[in-house]
Amino acid sequence: MRRTKEDAQHTREALLDAAELVFAQRGVSRTSLQEIAKAAGLTRGAVYWHFKDKAELFNAMMARxxxxxxxxxxxxxxxxxxxxxxxxxxxxxxxxxxxxxxxxxxxxxxxxxxxxxxxxxxxxxxxxxxxxxxxxxxxxxxxxxxxxxxxxxxxxxxxxxxxxxxxxxxxxxxxxxxxxxxxxxxxxxxxxxxxxxxxxxxxxxxxxxx
Missing domain, CATH: 1.10.357.10 (Tetracycline Repressor, domain 2)
Structure with a gap:
């Protein structure tokens, strides 16, 4: 169970790292969740597992x-x-x-x-x-x-x-x-x-x- 939580947290951080870099390069409105997932080496499903939409992901990135x-x-x-x-x-x-x-x-x-x-x-x-x-x-x-x-x-x-x-x-x-x-x-x-x-x-x- 602990490993699963650690993996989930690692995935979440990877998505936030990727979002930060792609948003900076392309702008927020021009960036898709698919592009963020690709930059993180993950699937789009992984994004939706942690964030319901782009706004929630963006706000999580800002809060970090x-x-x-x-x-x-x-x-x-x-x-x-x-x-x-x-x-x-x-x-x-x-x-x-x-x-x-x-x-x-x-x-x-x-x-x-x-x-x-x-x-x-x-x-x-x-x-x-x-x-x-x-x-x-x-x-x-x-x-x-x-x-x-x-x-x-x-x-x-x-x-x-x-x-x-x-x-x-x-x-x-x-x-x-x-x-x-x-x-x-x-x-x-x-x-x-x-x-x-x-x-x-x-x-x-x-x-x-x-």
């Missing part, structure tokens, strides 16, 4: 290499560290993983550049939306804690800050993924975070009056 942004956001919950310092630290950890860990970079690239939300991939969209909303809520909670401590201007909207924070990081990462030679993701990311967080401490400028 946890989203660096999702992991970063989760560490913000109940941390004893100053909220802004923790926001920067977790963001830098995520940027470093994307820049220097090949599997993380490949899987993140598939998720951001190689998937279309069509037909049997609508389940992928739902998972992406869930991750996005979870991250945004964690960041918003951290910002609210920072406001309570007087580290962020009380006049600023925590939801807008959380959305802007996500937009900045996602923009940097997507730009870098398109052209990694254009700039150093970690160095530019740290400077961008410092600029962003420095602005949170400033009171908004009053509108000009006649």
């Amino acid at each position: 290499t946890a989203s660096p942004m999702e992991e970063a956001a989760q560490t913000l919950v109940d941390t004893p560290l100053p909220p802004l310092a923790e926001l920067k630290r977790t963001a830098m950890d995520a940027l470093t993983r994307i820049a220097h860990d090949p599997r993380t970079r490949r899987v993140f690239g598939i998720a951001t550049q190689k998937v279309e939300y069509v037909d049997d991939l609508m389940g992928v969209r739902e998972r992406h939306l869930e991750i996005h909303q979870t991250c945004q809520q964690c960041v918003r909670t951290a910002v609210e804690r920072a406001q309570a401590l007087g580290h962020v201007s009380a006049h600023l909207d925590p939801q807008v800050i959380a959305m802007s924070y996500q937009a900045m990081l996602n923009g940097l990462i997507n730009h870098w993924m398109l052209d990694p030679d254009a700039f150093d993701l970690v160095t530019c990311g740290e400077q961008s975070l410092d600029l962003f967080m420095g602005g949170l401490k400033q009171l908004p400028v009053a509108p000009a009056t006649d």
